[in-house]
Amino acid sequence: MTANNERPMAGDKYARGLHYPLGVDWAPETLTPHEIAQGVYWLRMALPMKLDHINLWLLEDGDGWTIVDSCMNLSDAKAIWEQLFNGFMQRRPVKRVIATHMHPDHIGLAGWLCEQHDCELWMSRQEYLMCRNLTSYTGQEAPEAAIRFLVRAGMDENYIEQYRKRFGFFGEMISPLPDSYRRLIDGETFEVNGHYWQVLTTSGHSPEHVSLYCPGLKCMISGDQVLPRITPNVSIFPNEPNGDSLKEWLHGLERLRQILPDNLLVLPSHQEPFYGVRTRLTQIIESHDEGLDNLYQALIEPKRVIDCFSDLFKNPISNSTLNLAAGETLAHLNCLIGRKMATFEEDEQGVYWYQQVPEARQFD
Ligand SMILES: [Zn+2]
Ligand SMILES: [Zn+2]
Numbered sequence: 001m002t003a004n005n006e007r008p009m010a011g012d013k014y015a016r017g018l019h020y021p022l023g024v025d026w027a028p029e030t031l032t033p034h035e036i037a038q039g040v041y042w043l044r045m046a047l048p049m050k051l052d053h054i055n056l057w058l059l060e061d062g063d064g065w066t067i068v069d070s071c072m073n074l075s076d077a078k079a080i081w082e083q084l085f086n087g088f089m090q091r092r093p094v095k096r097v098i099a100t101h102m103h104p105d106h107i108g109l110a111g112w113l114c115e116q117h118d119c120e121l122w123m124s125r126q127e128y129l130m131c132r133n134l135t136s137y138t139g140q141e142a143p144e145a146a147i148r149f150l151v152r153a154g155m156d157e158n159y160i161e162q163y164r165k166r167f168g169f170f171g172e173m174i175s176p177l178p179d180s181y182r183r184l185i186d187g188e189t190f191e192v193n194g195h196y197w198q199v200l201t202t203s204g205h206s207p208e209h210v211s212l213y214c215p216g217l218k219c220m221i222s223g224d225q226v227l228p229r230i231t232p233n234v235s236i237f238p239n240e241p242n243g244d245s246l247k248e249w250l251h252g253l254e255r256l257r258q259i260l261p262d263n264l265l266v267l268p269s270h271q272e273p274f275y276g277v278r279t280r281l282t283q284i285i286e287s288h289d290e291g292l293d294n295l296y297q298a299l300i301e302p303k304r305v306i307d308c309f310s311d312l313f314k315n316p317i318s319n320s321t322l323n324l325a326a327g328e329t330l331a332h333l334n335c336l337i338g339r340k341m342a343t344f345e346e347d348e349q350g351v352y353w354y355q356q357v358p359e360a361r362q363f364d
Contacts, residue, residue, distance in 0.1 A: 204249020
């Protein structure tokens with residue numbers, strides 16, 4: 001459901017000012033992870049979609065390993081993990097599996113790995129609970145609340161029919177999570193191989209996303225929180241239609257910009273390791289501010305969610321990205337409503353029409 005993190009609006013314009021120590025055209029071969037910082041290995045696996053890869057991290061941990069993120073629940077990915085364990089990892093014990101967040105490309109094989117290696121799953125509470133909640137819908141029909149959500153956004157019958165058919169896909173990409181887990185809490189630190197890693201949680205892309213910051217190694221495993229050339233998807237979903245995930249997202253970006261030093265090597269889940277985290281955080285914040293501004297201007301006339309895509313996204317929205325585009329548009333609309341800059345009215349068909357509050361000009 002959030003398998004593709006690309007926000008079409010973000011283009012090359014937002015890639016300026018970053019430094020990639022290994023360039024942007026190189027990534028390790030799947031079975032030969034690359035030591036990117038002392039005892040921290042960069043591992044890349046393929047994903048069967050437009051965003052065609054994910055970066056995973058192996059941390060040397062005494063006589064064993066800590067794994068950070070796991071790839072989707074795919075037989076190919078399982079086979080690669082087995083080859084890695086028997087090869088590069090020298091069959092040394094896996095001490096824990098950490099999941100940055102609950103999206104299938106990150107958590108898909110976490111449960112399976114924990115079972116295989118009889119170890120704990122470490123993740124934040126909201127990610128664990130939300131993941132268990134969402135996967136519980138697998139095999140069921142799309143709930144009425146989800147259909148109402150699509151109608152409000154202006155989706156047509158055709159699209160709603162497609163949605164009904166593919167409902168449950170999210171859970172299929174995730175192997176069952178263990179019945180207990182080790183909770184990661186914002187601000188806490190834990191030690192791996194003599195280095196302390198600090199947990200930094202943020203919300204917006206997912207409920208309680210974990211980034212791992214290691215001051216000693218001057219690096220941060222950033223998950224999907226900070227990516228160098230794509231802006232992570234920030235959406236509203238049917239289970240919380242009035243949420244203001246963009247407000248939370250911007251708050252998290254601001255907070256990281258205050259906390260993190262700029263001489264940090266960022267290890268992102270997609271694309272390549274880079275320096276320039278504060279620059280990148282500023283670019284992401286500015287891209288949303290620009291989006292909010294454009295949307296506000298465009299709402300001089302009443303519009304539905306699906307009428308706003310061209311105001312937010314540079315590329316045309318295809319059927320496969322419609323869901324994400326609608327969720328992200330709604331995130332911007334709800335943010336404007338939260339700032340008292342927009343309102344909406346419901347028509348007889350249950351569709352929401354949004355319009356600007358003309359006298360509200362300043363962002364808070
Ligand atoms: Zn994600
Ligand atoms: Zn991701």
